[in-house]
Amino acid sequence: MVFKIITAKDGRKVVLRSIVASDVKRAxxxxxxxxxxxxxxTYILFTDKLSVDAEKxxxxxxxxxxxxxxxxxxxxxxxxxxxxxxxxxxxxxxxHVATAGLMIQKGYREMGIGSEMMKILIETAKHIKVxxxxxxxxxxxxxxQSLYKKFGFKEVARISKLNxxxxxxxxxxxxxxxx
Numbered sequence: 001m002v003f004k005i006i007t008a009k010d011g012r013k014v015v016l017r018s019i020v021a022s023d024v025k026r027a028x029x030x031x032x033x034x035x036x037x038x039x040x041x042t043y044i045l046f047t048d049k050l051s052v053d054a055e056k057x058x059x060x061x062x063x064x065x066x067x068x069x070x071x072x073x074x075x076x077x078x079x080x081x082x083x084x085x086x087x088x089x090x091x092x093x094x095x096h097v098a099t100a101g102l103m104i105q106k107g108y109r110e111m112g113i114g115s116e117m118m119k120i121l122i123e124t125a126k127h128i129k130v131x132x133x134x135x136x137x138x139x140x141x142x143x144x145q146s147l148y149k150k151f152g153f154k155e156v157a158r159i160s161k162l163n164x165x166x167x168x169x170x171x172x173x174x175x176x177x178x179x
Contacts (some may be wrong), residue, residue: 001119003073004094008101008111012077016116019062019072029057029081033105043141043165062086063097069128075104082108085117087124087133096131102144109143118151125179132176138163141173153177 002017023030035049062072069089075082079093083104090097109122125133137144139158153175161169 004116004133006112006116008077008108008113010111012111014082014108014111014113014114015074015076015118016120017074017076018066019059019074021063023063023074024056024059026081027052027059030059030084031055033081033083033128034103036105037103042106043138043144044103069098071119075108075117077108083113083117085121087121089130098125098128098130098133100125100133100135102135102147114144114147117149118147122151122177122179131179133179134174134176136172137175138165139173140165145173145175148175148177151177 001020002015004016006014008014008057012116029153030175031050032054033044037044038046038049065088066072073085075084083102083110085103086099086101088099089095090099102114102117102121106119109126121133133153135148135153138146145155151172154177155173156176159172159174162172
């Protein structure tokens with residue numbers, strides 16, 4: 001399902017949509033996007049490149065998890081996958097909470113795409129009626145922190161030196177947004 005077609009700040013059209021079954025056939029594109037972010041050594045938890053087979057299984061799982069209120073959204077520019085966003089409703093005593101994540105490939109940042117993806121995450125959280133959305137961000141990732149603050153997220157915890165980022169230990173920040 002296409003949520004929105006936007007014009008990025010550089011004039012290119014970007015399609016924001018849900019992950020769909022036909023994306024399994026495009027697993028290499030997903031891997032190329034993710035592996036480019038991993039190779040860049042940017043703010044991402046993954047450190048080892050992923051395989052196409054592993055990504056196929058992840059995509060199949062992402063599609064199956066939708067019925068459990070786990071959503072994956074795709075950003076495509078000129079037919080190329082350039083980013084993903086996820087929102088997963090937690091379970092049990094914290095089912096009123098959803099955990100969010102966002103990744104955009106280098107060359108597509110600072111163009112308004114992340115903001116549009118955040119809008120979709122927030123609208124989805126409202127739709128599934130969660131009370132809180134939480135996310136984690138590296139303490140050194142000022143760009144992402146600024147985006148999240150723009151959308152009403154507030155820092156509620158900081159775990160000192162949790163992430164090993166480029167050989168240095170950096171803080172992990174937990175941010176929440178009340179819905």
